[in-house]
Amino acid sequence: MTKATIKDVAKLANVSLKTVSRVINNEPTVRAAKVKLVQDAIQKLGYKPNLAARNLRSSKGYALGLVYDNPNPYYIIDMQNGALSICREMGYGLQIHPCRSDALSIADNLVQLVKNNDLSGLVIAPPVSERADIIAVLKANNIHFVGIVSGSEEDKTLSPCMCVDDRSASRIITEHIISEGHSEIAFFWGEEVHKSSPERYKGYVDALQTHGIALNEALILQGQYSFDSGYVNAQKILALKHRPTAIVCSNDEIAAGAMAAIKSAGLSVPTDIAISGFEDSPFSRHSSPPMTTAKQATETIAASATKFLINKIRPISQEERGEETVMIFSPELIVRQSTLSPSP
Amino acid sequence: MTKATIKDVAKLANVSLKTVSRVINNEPTVRAAKVKLVQDAIQKLGYKPNLAARNLRSSKGYALGLVYDNPNPYYIIDMQNGALSICREMGYGLQIHPCRSDALSIADNLVQLVKNNDLSGLVIAPPVSERADIIAVLKANNIHFVGIVSGSEEDKTLSPCMCVDDRSASRIITEHIISEGHSEIAFFWGEEVHKSSPERYKGYVDALQTHGIALNEALILQGQYSFDSGYVNAQKILALKHRPTAIVCSNDEIAAGAMAAIKSAGLSVPTDIAISGFEDSPFSRHSSPPMTTAKQATETIAASATKFLINKIRPISQEERGEETVMIFSPELIVRQSTLSPSP
DNA sequence: CCCACTTTTGACAACGTTATCATTTTATTT
DNA sequence: AAATAAAATGATAACGTTGTCAAAAGTGGG
Numbered sequence: 001m002t003k004a005t006i007k008d009v010a011k012l013a014n015v016s017l018k019t020v021s022r023v024i025n026n027e028p029t030v031r032a033a034k035v036k037l038v039q040d041a042i043q044k045l046g047y048k049p050n051l052a053a054r055n056l057r058s059s060k061g062y063a064l065g066l067v068y069d070n071p072n073p074y075y076i077i078d079m080q081n082g083a084l085s086i087c088r089e090m091g092y093g094l095q096i097h098p099c100r101s102d103a104l105s106i107a108d109n110l111v112q113l114v115k116n117n118d119l120s121g122l123v124i125a126p127p128v129s130e131r132a133d134i135i136a137v138l139k140a141n142n143i144h145f146v147g148i149v150s151g152s153e154e155d156k157t158l159s160p161c162m163c164v165d166d167r168s169a170s171r172i173i174t175e176h177i178i179s180e181g182h183s184e185i186a187f188f189w190g191e192e193v194h195k196s197s198p199e200r201y202k203g204y205v206d207a208l209q210t211h212g213i214a215l216n217e218a219l220i221l222q223g224q225y226s227f228d229s230g231y232v233n234a235q236k237i238l239a240l241k242h243r244p245t246a247i248v249c250s251n252d253e254i255a256a257g258a259m260a261a262i263k264s265a266g267l268s269v270p271t272d273i274a275i276s277g278f279e280d281s282p283f284s285r286h287s288s289p290p291m292t293t294a295k296q297a298t299e300t301i302a303a304s305a306t307k308f309l310i311n312k313i314r315p316i317s318q319e320e321r322g323e324e325t326v327m328i329f330s331p332e333l334i335v336r337q338s339t340l341s342p343s344p
Numbered sequence: 345m346t347k348a349t350i351k352d353v354a355k356l357a358n359v360s361l362k363t364v365s366r367v368i369n370n371e372p373t374v375r376a377a378k379v380k381l382v383q384d385a386i387q388k389l390g391y392k393p394n395l396a397a398r399n400l401r402s403s404k405g406y407a408l409g410l411v412y413d414n415p416n417p418y419y420i421i422d423m424q425n426g427a428l429s430i431c432r433e434m435g436y437g438l439q440i441h442p443c444r445s446d447a448l449s450i451a452d453n454l455v456q457l458v459k460n461n462d463l464s465g466l467v468i469a470p471p472v473s474e475r476a477d478i479i480a481v482l483k484a485n486n487i488h489f490v491g492i493v494s495g496s497e498e499d500k501t502l503s504p505c506m507c508v509d510d511r512s513a514s515r516i517i518t519e520h521i522i523s524e525g526h527s528e529i530a531f532f533w534g535e536e537v538h539k540s541s542p543e544r545y546k547g548y549v550d551a552l553q554t555h556g557i558a559l560n561e562a563l564i565l566q567g568q569y570s571f572d573s574g575y576v577n578a579q580k581i582l583a584l585k586h587r588p589t590a591i592v593c594s595n596d597e598i599a600a601g602a603m604a605a606i607k608s609a610g611l612s613v614p615t616d617i618a619i620s621g622f623e624d625s626p627f628s629r630h631s632s633p634p635m636t637t638a639k640q641a642t643e644t645i646a647a648s649a650t651k652f653l654i655n656k657i658r659p660i661s662q663e664e665r666g667e668e669t670v671m672i673f674s675p676e677l678i679v680r681q682s683t684l685s686p687s688p
Numbered sequence: 689c690c691c692a693c694t695t696t697t698g699a700c701a702a703c704g705t706t707a708t709c710a711t712t713t714t715a716t717t718t
Numbered sequence: 719a720a721a722t723a724a725a726a727t728g729a730t731a732a733c734g735t736t737g738t739c740a741a742a743a744g745t746g747g748g
Contacts, residue, residue: 005734016698021736029696051462052399053734056703059396063407063439063461073417080440093439093461095407096424117407117437118395227630260632283627286571288604349704360728365706373726397704400733 004045013041024049061120063093064309065113066302068125069101071225072253074281075298076125079148082302083123090310095119101128101193107137114143121145121309123302129161130195146309148301150196159325160312162305166196166278169294169331170203171210173276174248176292176333178211180341182246182274185213188233188258190225190250197225197250200278204248219244223254230257238265245273246339252277252284255291259338274339278331289337296331304329348389357385368393405464407437408653409457410646412469413445415569416597418625419642420469423492426646427467434654439463445472445537451481458487465489465653467646473505474539490653492645494540503669504656506649510540510622513638513675514547515554517620518592520636520677522555524685526590526618529557532577532602534569534594541569541594544622548592563588567598574601582609589617590683596621596628599635603682618683622675633681640675648673 010020015034022030023038030038041047055062066083070076080096087094097113099106110122121144128134129147138145147161177185187204190197201220208215221236223229230249234257237244249255255277259269269275269289277284280295304327354364359378366374367382374382385391395406410427414420424440431438441457443450454466465488472478473491482489491505521529531548534541545564552559565580567573574593578601581587593599599621603613613619613633621628624639648671 006736007734017734018698018700018736019696022697025736031696034697048459050400050734051460052396052403053703054736055396056394056400056705057734057736059703062395063437073421077417077420081442084440084442091460093407093463095437095439096428098425098428115392116395116435119437227626256630260630263632282571286600286604288607347704350706351704361704362706362728363726366727369706375726378726394704397733398706400735401704401706403733 004047005050006047008045009038009041009047012045013037055118061114061118063087063095063117063119064306065095065097065110065117065119065122066125067097067099067110067122067128069099069128070125072251072279072281075279078298079125079302082299083306085299086303086306086310090307092120092310097122099128101131106131107134110134110138111141111143114141120313123305123309124148125302126150126196127191127194144309144313146305146312148305150194150199160308161326162301162308163326163328164196164296164301165328165330166199167203167206169296169333170200170248170278171206172203172333173278173292173294174204174207175210176335177246177248177274177276177339178207178213180246180274180339182244183213184216184219184242184244184246186219186221186237186244186247188230188247188249188254189220189222190229190254192222194225200250216244223250225251225253227253227257227260230254230259231261232257234258234261235265238262238267243273246270247273247275249275249277252279252281252291252293255293255338256283256287259287259291270338270340271342274341276339280334285336287338292336292339293334294331295334297329301329348391349394350391352389353382353385353391356389357381399462404657405458405462407431407439407461407463408650409439409441409454409461409463409466410469411441411443411454411466411472413443413472414469416595416623416625419623422642423469423646426643427650429643430647430650430654434651436464436654443472445475450475451478454478454482455485455487458485464657467649467653468492469646470494470540471535471538488653488657490649490656492649494538494543504652505670506645506652507670507672508540508640508645509672509674510543511547511550513640513677514544514592514622515550516547516677517622517636517638518548518551519554520679521590521592521618521620521683522551522557524590524618524683526588527557528560528563528586528588528590530563530565530581530588530591532574532591532593532598533564533566534573534598536566538569544594560588567594569595569597571597571601571604574598574603575605576601578602578605579609582606582611587617590614591617591619593619593621596623596625596635596637599637599682600627600631603631603635614682614684615686618685620683624678629680631682636680636683637678638675639678641673645673 006017006020010017020038023035064087068076084094095117124145124147126149129149149161150164150166221233223233247258249258255275259275262269262273277291277293280293284291284293350361350364354361364382367379399406412420428438439461468489468491470493473493493505494508494510565577567577591602593602599619603619606613606617621635621637624637628635628637
């Protein structure tokens with residue numbers, strides 16, 4: 001009773017072990033009548049296949065791995081939830097694997113991870129997904145994976161991947177700001193290791209060019225994806241003799257930092273300086289004023305990536321299959337007060 | 345080369361399969377000389393045990409599950425990282441399992457989860473860990489687990505568990521506020537399903553009693569662990585003809601909401617009303633003014649829980665063992681401007 | 689109704705490990 | 719040095735599933 005095996009099921013259904021196995025894996029070559037017999041027996045015994053045995057014989061793994069190196073908990077959680085929703089649907093477990101993408105040994109670590117935990121594949125978030133060397137090692141070791149990356153075209157190299165079109169989104173944000181009457185617009189970078197940051201920068205540049213606004217190097221500041229970075233950079237901007245009237249920030253945290261700096265200098269957002277973020281973190285809605293930002297459908301993207309990966313891994317069951325290797329997702333502009341010029 | 349097995353190792357080391365197995369599982373009854381032989385062979389071949397085979401034969405699982413139902417990403421991430429640090433050290437994988445603690449089927453789901461994914465045990469965060477019915481089912485199904493709960497004594501029932509002493513921490517926060525000269529102090533609850541909230545309430549009451557301050561029902565408001573709840577409740581408080589001079593909030597998000605409401609009513613924190621939170625979320629440091637709060641060592645707690653669980657699961661290897669069934673952790677008071685009365 | 693052909697089925701080996709228990713080696717006692 | 723106990727080792731049988739391949743059962747054409 002504690003543990004029904006295929007043997008028990010076979011006995012009860014009066015068929016061979018192999019036939020039961022066939023039914024379980026719904027192989028097509030079993031007569032309908034027997035299928036029913038077996039299924040009833042399975043039902044009656046409450047039989048559950050033994051994972052270990054199955055994996056041993058078929059050399060398949062236990063779960064998928066989710067690899068990331070990202071300081072933003074909101075982002076990670078969305079990612080996890082997206083991946084998990086599909087894993088559950090498909091009967092996979094999900095193991096998480098945060099890591100430092102700048103560690104030297106990371107590629108080997110990932111290979112180890114897969115072997116040691118018998119994972120069937122990896123879903124890899126940026127920026128790990130954007131490191132060509134790591135990807136190469138994975139491919140060399142025949143590890144199934146799918147990456148989530150920033151960027152729209154060029155990087156077919158990194159396939160298979162899900163792409164987030166940060167560039168367009170950033171362009172759209174910037175154009176929104178321009179349409180609010182600004183022409184002196186600063187840009188705050190995040191880390192360069194995250195490819196999203198250069199992409200977002202490109203989008204900013206695109207928008208300026210389209211509207212014939214010249215780039216002003218003095219208004220473009222390097223930094224990290226952090227509150228403090230935004231704070232510090234905003235102070236620098238405030239110290240300029242000729243201040244910009246808007247700042248496009250690479251993410252919400254930077255924007256929050258910038259906003260704090262501006263307020264503590266006695267100025268106001270958006271009247272004195274307009275601010276935009278990127279990511280739509282919960283706090284962007286709660287800041288005062290609420291923050292204009294771009295919302296990535298992180299959960300959806302992670303879900304798509306996971307679905308793609310599982311399809312890739314699975315013994316091509318009939319129709320499913322044939323999804324694209326590269327899918328593109330476009331973040332959505334969310335306009336809030338932090339960029340809305342008071343009506344004249 | 346692709347895959348070395350025990351057999352290969354045995355051949356190279358010129359010993360039997362079983363001896364190799366013994367070395368791998370460091371069983372004590374192998375002569376040092378042979379151990380060395382075998383280890384060298386393992387080294388040379390780059391041998392890695394096959395998880396599936398091992399699990400099949402020994403009917404053990406190879407990953408732990410982390411179960412939680414908590415809307416706070418910072419908390420979850422800390423939990424995950426704490427658990428993961430130990431898992432890695434001990435060679436376990438970690439599967440995550442967020443869930444709705446109010447779902448009826450949750451206990452069964454957990455049992456399924458363990459069976460389907462061959463998990464060796466569960467680390468369970470509140471509030472799931474606090475539901476006696478779920479715990480009972482787990483015990484009935486012989487599933488190894490450890491819970492993380494709020495509360496200091498009474499609940500030996502829920503053992504094995506790691507306890508967070510929310511009550512004392514809340515008392516300490518409240519006493520700090522009293523020592524700043526307040527005596528009209530409101531309290532904002534979180535959800536009652538989280539046992540942390542009643543515990544924190546008790547701590548608040550303890551402090552008032554100790555200092556001979558009478559409880560004022562009008563200042564005690566139900567709510568949820570959310571920004572909006574804090575906002576709404578603060579508005580209610582502000583509408584009172586006799587306003588309190590401080591609010592003790594059940595967590596940081598509530599506090600952030602309350603702070604926002606107070607500011608948008610044109611009042612100031614802490615001059616008009618002092619505010620305290622609980623949890624030390626990153627944004628509590630970045631709010632203006634920065635927020636007094638209590639910091640839970642979430643990562644440490646999760647790590648301890650995980651270590652405990654693994655010790656429990658493992659074939660008692662010599663010395664290790666004998667940890668307590670109930671461990672208590674005390675959050676630490678962090679004083680920031682939101683409760684500091686301006687010096688007179 | 690028989691033969692060739694396709695579909696369905698089952699017997700048995702195999703996956704890589706650990707458990708059991710008998711055997712050999714080493715240590716201890718007399 | 720023999721006898722006995724203790725420790726170390728190995729041969730072989732599991733664990734529960736799927737892969738292989740041959741046998742059995744249908745199907746159709748003549």
